[in-house]
Amino acid sequence: MNQPAATDNAIREKLSSYTDPYLSQTLAEAKAVESVTLQNGAVSVGLVLGFPCADYAGELKTALQNHLQPLLGQCRLDLTLRAQITAHAVQRTLKPLGNVKNIVAVASGKGGVGKSTTAANLALAWAAQGAKVGLLDADIYGPSQPLMMGLTGAKPVSEDGKHLTPLRAHGVEVMSIGFMIDQEQPMAWRGPMVTQALTQLLGETNWGELDYLVVDMPPGTGDIQLTLAQRVPVSGAVIVTTPQDIALLDARKGLKMFEKVEVRVLGWWRT
Numbered sequence: 001m002n003q004p005a006a007t008d009n010a011i012r013e014k015l016s017s018y019t020d021p022y023l024s025q026t027l028a029e030a031k032a033v034e035s036v037t038l039q040n041g042a043v044s045v046g047l048v049l050g051f052p053c054a055d056y057a058g059e060l061k062t063a064l065q066n067h068l069q070p071l072l073g074q075c076r077l078d079l080t081l082r083a084q085i086t087a088h089a090v091q092r093t094l095k096p097l098g099n100v101k102n103i104v105a106v107a108s109g110k111g112g113v114g115k116s117t118t119a120a121n122l123a124l125a126w127a128a129q130g131a132k133v134g135l136l137d138a139d140i141y142g143p144s145q146p147l148m149m150g151l152t153g154a155k156p157v158s159e160d161g162k163h164l165t166p167l168r169a170h171g172v173e174v175m176s177i178g179f180m181i182d183q184e185q186p187m188a189w190r191g192p193m194v195t196q197a198l199t200q201l202l203g204e205t206n207w208g209e210l211d212y213l214v215v216d217m218p219p220g221t222g223d224i225q226l227t228l229a230q231r232v233p234v235s236g237a238v239i240v241t242t243p244q245d246i247a248l249l250d251a252r253k254g255l256k257m258f259e260k261v262e263v264r265v266l267g268w269w270r271t
């Protein structure tokens with residue numbers, strides 16, 4: 001039978017020193033190594049990662065095979081990968097939302113740059129990688145998610161008369177003001193009404209256990225956006241922009257707004 005050229009301790013130590021390119025940390029620093037066992041000519045490794053990683057196992061296994069040679073000898077490497085999504089910090093003044101580990105706001109200073117498209121795709125991509133995901137359409141004046149998620153005309157129900165059950169599409173829990181209003185009628189609401197409606201949509205929806213709640217923000221950097229950025233306990237923001245100078249100028253304003261309320265900007269998406 002094949003035997004590895006090293007003990008399980010030596011293999012564990014070498015494994016722990018591997019730097020994951022997505023985490024920019026070693027597996028030891030990420031506390032990712034759960035088990036290393038040598039059995040029947042195979043080295044079995046169990047890892048836990050803090051991000052959605054269903055499709056990552058193949059790539060990681062190849063990298064680890066290279067990293068662990070020649071300690072493996074003629075042995076096969078079996079990799080079991082598990083995700084336990086990390087809950088990241090929110091603004092110091094706010095409490096995280098019940099069952100929701102991370103709220104991620106998708107925003108921009110400018111309208112029509114692809115926020116809703118990016119928010120929907122981010123939610124779908126995380127769900128495809130095995131995460132539990134919700135999508136909140138915070139664009140009270142122009143909700144897009146009912147159409148984008150194929151839920152036009154659908155109505156959420158309330159089981160207890162207080163909380164709404166989100167609608168489910170493509171493995172994502174969706175809530176939008178668009179489910180409640182006639183989308184053909186323009187909304188003539190003032191700022192405070194808008195923030196109140198949003199606070200209700202966020203807090204009075206039965207989200208269940210979620211790893212990520214993606215919030216599709218309305219365009220602009222006015223009062224509504226500022227209030228939202230101050231009230232919603234977000235782990236981070238994604239700023240969407242098109243490449244034109246004017247769009248970038250607006251996107252920078254959006255970025256500054258989040259910095260002002262101590263929300264980490266996770267990245268830019270240039271459509």
Ligand SMILES: Nc1ncnc2c1ncn2[C@@H]1O[C@H](COP(=O)(O)OP(=O)(O)OP(=O)(O)O)[C@@H](O)[C@H]1O
Pocket residue numbers: 110111112113114115116117118139142144218219271
């Ligand atoms: N990467 C892309 N390439 C080309 N077209 C895109 C891309 N992303 C979005 N679009 C298109 O651009 C238009 C606006 O997109 P979207 O509704 O996502 O923008 P938005 O920023 O949410 O707009 P609003 O500010 O009105 O909410 C849509 O027609 C969409 O299909």
Ligand SMILES: [Mg+2]
Pocket residue numbers: 115116117139144216
């Ligand atoms: Mg939109």
